[in-house]
Amino acid sequence: MHRIEQLAQARPYAVMLREKDLDLHAYEQLAWQVKEVCEHYGVLLILHQNPTVAEKMKHTHLHLSMPTLRIYRPEAQSLTIGASVHSVAEALEAQALGAAYIIAGHLFATDCKKGAPPKGLDFLQQICRTVAFPVFAIGGIGIQNVQEIMDSGAKGCCIMSAAMTCDDPAALVREFEAASKFA
Numbered sequence: 001m002h003r004i005e006q007l008a009q010a011r012p013y014a015v016m017l018r019e020k021d022l023d024l025h026a027y028e029q030l031a032w033q034v035k036e037v038c039e040h041y042g043v044l045l046i047l048h049q050n051p052t053v054a055e056k057m058k059h060t061h062l063h064l065s066m067p068t069l070r071i072y073r074p075e076a077q078s079l080t081i082g083a084s085v086h087s088v089a090e091a092l093e094a095q096a097l098g099a100a101y102i103i104a105g106h107l108f109a110t111d112c113k114k115g116a117p118p119k120g121l122d123f124l125q126q127i128c129r130t131v132a133f134p135v136f137a138i139g140g141i142g143i144q145n146v147q148e149i150m151d152s153g154a155k156g157c158c159i160m161s162a163a164m165t166c167d168d169p170a171a172l173v174r175e176f177e178a179a180s181k182f183a
Contacts, residue, residue: 001033001034001037003164003169004033004034004037004038005037006169006170007163007169008037008038008040008041008043009041009169009170010169010170010172010173010174011041011042011043011173012043012163012173012176013043013044013156014043014044014045014046014061015034015038015043015044015045015046016045016046016047016048016063016158017030017031017034017045017046017047017048018048018049018063018160019048020049024050024052024053027050027053028050028053028056028057031045031047031050031053031057031059032057035057035059044061045059045061046061046062046063046082047059047061047062047063048062048063048064049063049064049065049068050062051064051068051072051079054079059079060078060079060080061079061080061081061082062079062080062081062082063081063082063083063084063103064081064082064083064084065083065084066083066084066085066090066093066094069081069083069094069097069099070093070097080100081098081099081100082099082100082101082102082103082136083097083099083102083103084102084103084104084105084138085102085103085104085127086104086105086119088123088126088127088130091104091127091130091131091135092130092131094131095131095132095133099133100133100134101133101134101135101136101155102127102131102133102134102135102136103135103136103137103138103158104119104123104124104127104135104136104137104138104154105119105137105138105139105158106118106119106138106139106140107119107120107121107123107124107137107138107139107140107141107145107149108120108139108140108141108145109140110139110140110161111161112139112160112161113139118139118140119139121148121149121152124137124149124152124153124154125152125153128152128153128154129153134155134156135153135154135155136154136155136156136157136158137149137152137154137156137157137158138157138158138159138160141157141158141159141162142159142162143175143176143179146176146179146180147179147180149180150180156180157176157180159172159176
């Protein structure tokens with residue numbers, strides 16, 4: 001929780017609670033704690049891949065994989081739902097299924113996707129030109145490439161490794177804001 005507190009205090013646009021190894025009960029307990037921290041700092045919390053927990057908490061933001069989005073139709077829910085996509089076809093499908101935004105990736109080489117070839121900036125540009133809602137980029141993103149991502153038409157980017165391992169989350173958020181001209 002200490003890292004979540006540090007990140008929320010830095011006030012990024014959002015924090016996504018992506019804990020794939022927790023069972024539903026443990027995820028829910030953690031989600032309540034993280035929600036309290038995020039609310040304290042005025043940071044949007046996005047739950048990941050757990051519609052049951054989101055509904056139980058009456059939480060407003062949920063991010064899903066495409067297989068889950070296909071089952072869990074957002075138009076029937078009172079949630080803002082995003083989806084992870086890996087192709088233009090999936091981006092169009094997510095839009096048709098009622099997603100409010102997408103996260104497209106992975107763009108650059110990353111240890112999180114060892115051995116999987118990155119999609120690159122052309123992929124991101126193609127998706128941004130194709131859909132009519134916000135696109136966020138993910139995968140191997142650092143200060144050195146964030147402006148290229150923004151120039152490709154993305155609304156923003158998602159970072160995981162750097163956020164969880166940096167010495168100073170507030171400095172990291174400031175660097176990304178400056179590099180992407182968010183501020």
